[in-house]
Amino acid sequence: MTLKLDKVSLFRYTDTLLSLDEVINPGEVLSIMGPSGSGKSTLLNAIAGQLTAPFSMTGSIYINDRCIDDMPAHKRGVGVLYQDPLLFEHMTVGQNIAFALPSSALNRAQREQRVSEMLAEVGLNDLQHRPVQTLSGGQQARIALLRTLAAAPSVVLLDEPFSKLDAATKTQMRTWVFGQLKVRGLPTLLVTHDSEDVEAAQGHLIEIETC
Numbered sequence: 001m002t003l004k005l006d007k008v009s010l011f012r013y014t015d016t017l018l019s020l021d022e023v024i025n026p027g028e029v030l031s032i033m034g035p036s037g038s039g040k041s042t043l044l045n046a047i048a049g050q051l052t053a054p055f056s057m058t059g060s061i062y063i064n065d066r067c068i069d070d071m072p073a074h075k076r077g078v079g080v081l082y083q084d085p086l087l088f089e090h091m092t093v094g095q096n097i098a099f100a101l102p103s104s105a106l107n108r109a110q111r112e113q114r115v116s117e118m119l120a121e122v123g124l125n126d127l128q129h130r131p132v133q134t135l136s137g138g139q140q141a142r143i144a145l146l147r148t149l150a151a152a153p154s155v156v157l158l159d160e161p162f163s164k165l166d167a168a169t170k171t172q173m174r175t176w177v178f179g180q181l182k183v184r185g186l187p188t189l190l191v192t193h194d195s196e197d198v199e200a201a202q203g204h205l206i207e208i209e210t211c
Ligand SMILES: Nc1ncnc2c1ncn2[C@@H]1O[C@H](COP(=O)(O)OP(=O)(O)OP(=O)(O)O)[C@@H](O)[C@H]1O
Pocket: 012, 017, 034, 035, 036, 037, 038, 039, 040, 041, 042, 043, 053, 054
């Protein structure tokens, strides 16, 4: 799976926020750092299909060589992980992950089976029936990634994903999250203020200048 940003420029009204011409290959992470207001969230919105006025884009975005410029957000196969895990607090871990599975062919028992498998693959099966409010910050962050992956994305966007975690958990989570994404061959775009995130991602870095 690849993500290609083909001569992409983003604008706020008529001002250029940023311009990128990049290919992110399977399992690679492209990190973007830049000051507040430089257009990082706008870039993620453009890829996710959520660009709205006053923002606009020229150039084209391809996922697996297919142009997604005119594709609605829910068909793009873009998974996003935010700094808040945004889990459904009234549901269990298993229900949170099941909620994100593609709504197609699986019946209820098959969905539960798939969730068990996903949790077992990463050694977290003991969490399946736990209400999410009872999880630690690090556990919630892991479940948030699994929920993103449950939707079988072709591309993952990480928006300051570790910024709310304590220092020790951050270190563990960086290794875990980048490992999971690499093993699955997912091209990943990371937006962060933290150079330690960039170091852990072991990919190419683009620093956006002050606008
Ligand atoms: N709805 C809006 N209308 C007009 N300008 C906006 C709107 N939303 C954001 N902006 C401005 O557009 C610019 C780009 O915003 P964006 O959120 O992409 O920056 P960012 O790099 O993600 O910032 P941060 O690091 O603070 O999240 C900023 O100057 C911001 O103030």
